[in-house]
Amino acid sequence: MASSCWGLPELICRFPEVDATAMRHARRAIDTGFRDLVREFSDVIDAATAPLQVFLNMLENTFVNTPWIIVFAVLLGVVWAGARSVRVVAGAALALLVIGWVGLWEDTMITLAMVTVSTLLAVALGLPVGIFTARSDRVQAVVNPTLDVMQTLPSFVYLIPVVVIFGIGKVPGLIAVVIYAIPPMIRLTNLGIRLVDREVIEAADAFGSSDRQKLWGVQLPLALPTIMAGVNQTIMMALAMVVIASMVGVGGLGKNVLQAINNQFFTVGFLNGFALVAIAIIFDRTSQAFGKRLQKHREAGHE
Template identity: 75%
Template structure:
């Protein structure tokens, strides 16, 4: 009997299932999954139709509106969020360079997708994070789920999404949301749990009910942490754009993917620069807004 390190062969090679059994099991699972999707295809299309309409409407708005109007709107959002002249000037330089290199329309397409994905992630992540903060049992259930979502390779998300929803923009947005929502959930949960217990006790002493404590005390004091979750969600959505382009999402991600396939260094670099510019604008603005909220909450707490 062959051996390794003096051990029997059965201890050297792990006793895996036979290939035939593995093949039958995979075929049974895959065929069953596809059958379920085909059976509910009409319901799936109806459920995703509002998302398709919203995404198309926002994309048409961004791409068909004169560039100067979009630029002024972005600068207004940056100023309201950051109140920093430096960040506004940096945003002007970044957006103008994007336009000079002929990437304005693709950037607007990407911006529309990231905006929709971020909004959906916030709408889903905020209430789940609140429930986790209010229930230790919910936290124990959701924590391993979030661990899997954050450690799973991003390409793997595309497989079930494509099987269920097919190829197109909506499947790409859904994949981006799945990838980007965990930070929103985690940091909402963390922010509420970190609220000073003495403040909660003071609210109880004044007779506040759970709803009043949540909206009047916990959420306002945890806003800086929640904004950090929004920041990370935006960053992860932008990071997922290139991967999502593999299922038919246009914009900068599609250009980067084509550059990789054709080894076009310049095209890949320029489109990557546009993604980095958008990421920096969003990152600096949301961070500055979070710091302002933190100072406000500290003053109010004092």
């Protein structure tokens, strides 16, 4: 018979030790297999991410090398097109001028390029996933728990598989930002389509509309304000992740904030943090105003 420990069988007594040994072997096997798999497909991974690298570098060079007054005017034009508010445009102009005055224009443009590309990528990926989720309860049953995990997982954890697979650099940081920022886009696209009035859908059915016609002619236009709220949240989360992504080679304001933390440079950290907050407020006010305009247009159309 097996010896006992406080009256318990030896296997049960040694369970924590046995479990720890098994876990070490399992972790070693998984890590080794994962690294070998990444090495085997490294050429494929590099080829797949090359377009992202080219696009990001092109946009970054455009923002940085274009005369500041032109970039300044274009940004204000974009803010005006979205917000149609003199107050928002004036606030954006003041914030950008202060950013340039404290010498953070170039770093801000690098961050702006990163946020722009990551937002475009998150919208391009999140919108179709949100549409599929809205059209199928089974897909939603799979997607929602996945999004719950993505939104509750600490943001630093995203960097581990990204760095193992893609290495250090701008593209790994971009991918980490997209993974972190995409859940609101999927959720709010799904929500917006599901909240479309059932009577409107029935009216479209009565006119013989196909599923494609209902999606593009009825559901997406009516869900657009909610989808724009998803774009707004995606931008905010992308800006929040930029600082953490600087740990894997992303430059700009996030890198400066990380250096300020490491070296306890209060002024540098405060100024770069101010620039990040200013960009976030500009994006937030512009996208919110655009969403409200869409909502008013939708209500006017119903009347």
